[in-house]
Amino acid sequence: MDTSERPVLVGVDGSASALQATSWAAREARRRAAPLRLVHVYHLTPVRHPRKVTPPPDYHAAVLDQGRHWLTEARETAHRSVPDLPVETDLHAGVPADVLITESRTARLVVLGSRGLGGFAALLVGSVAVALSAHGHCPVVVVRSAAPDGGPVVVGDDGSELSDAALTFAFDAAAARGVPLVAVHTWLDVNMAGTWTLLPDTIDWDWLQAQEQKRLTERIALWKDRYPQVHVRPVVVRDSPAHALLDYAASAQLVVVGSRGRGVFAGLGLGSVSQTLLHHAECPVAVARTERV
Structure with missing residues (x-):
């Protein structure tokens, strides 16, 4: 078809x-x-x-x-x-x-x-x-419930190929609605933060933040040429992916995630972040994937 x-x-x-x-x-x-x-x-x-x-x-x-x-x-x-x-x-x-x-x-x-x-x-x-x-x-x-039409589209990006499908879906959705796109990337999951705080003098947090910001900006650039009409707000935060996306989803009309992340459960059909958003986000949640035949 x-x-x-x-x-x-x-x-x-x-x-x-x-x-x-x-x-x-x-x-x-x-x-x-x-x-x-x-x-x-x-x-x-x-x-x-x-x-x-x-x-x-x-x-x-x-x-x-x-x-x-x-x-x-x-x-x-x-x-x-x-x-x-x-x-x-x-x-x-x-x-x-x-x-x-x-x-x-x-x-x-x-x-x-x-x-x-x-x-x-x-x-x-x-x-x-x-x-x-x-x-x-x-x-x-x-x-789950109707969301205000004026809110942005929010997308989670972890740098993986599976996030490519989420970014494409999110750019399409933002362009069709004429609303901004908030691209959220997180680093240093809070589950690991307790371990990293044992080495406060050996880590340049500002440098890590800048590097993650650079990576997200470079990834977004791959889509900006195809969607010049979409205003993108890149967001890089030191937080867990699920927690950060739920925060931004609170004011969104749609939140988009990939089907699986890069973690140890990448072989399963649905990642933990996607499951958390499905169960707790108030706005509609899109789980994007490359079509399988």
Whole structure:
């Protein structure tokens, strides 16, 4: 499928969170001149019974009717946000996370609410959102709450190739919205600070700060030529990545991170910084990655 034809995909489950994600996704689809695709995945839980009891046909019909109703509700929500937006709806049987991961192969972007109807109240982000952020084949945005349109886009950069995808996504987002981009780079994670303070006279902190600032400035320059209209504010702080990004995300309309960092867990699907942002940032969080096929 041509990239320009790929839709913005939304997982719909009847929750208020999913409707909020639908509204956000409709506006994003308009910015990208892309169609919107609403997908509801229903899963008929097997009945464990010694006589192999099969759910009655009317139960299956009720589940389908419920799914169709939720899709209609989401389509109406999308059209309230963007009246003329092309919207497609689709009803799938299967495990929601598995189906949406497969569907992400042909999507430009997947948008999810932070927690659906089936989630536990104590969880800040549902399992489907975490699974898609870790294993999706395109960028994933998790929408917890609406953020002010005038806020900046914030992106975390650790200098790795995975941050390249985050920077590209963030520059695109800032350019489409006409807002500044805050590029945040941290050094000397606070988890290590206690050890380093044992050697206060052997470390030139100002020199280290200047070196990190230089690295970030050089990296940003690689994107500035492609996005001359975007005003970039580079921020280098001596702090943990998650803590610093949460601080800047508080006033942002979107925060963007890579799928994994450079740490010891780089082989896992989702890094600790990404997970922290998903669970605690109030604004929408985009987990960007290079598309996998």
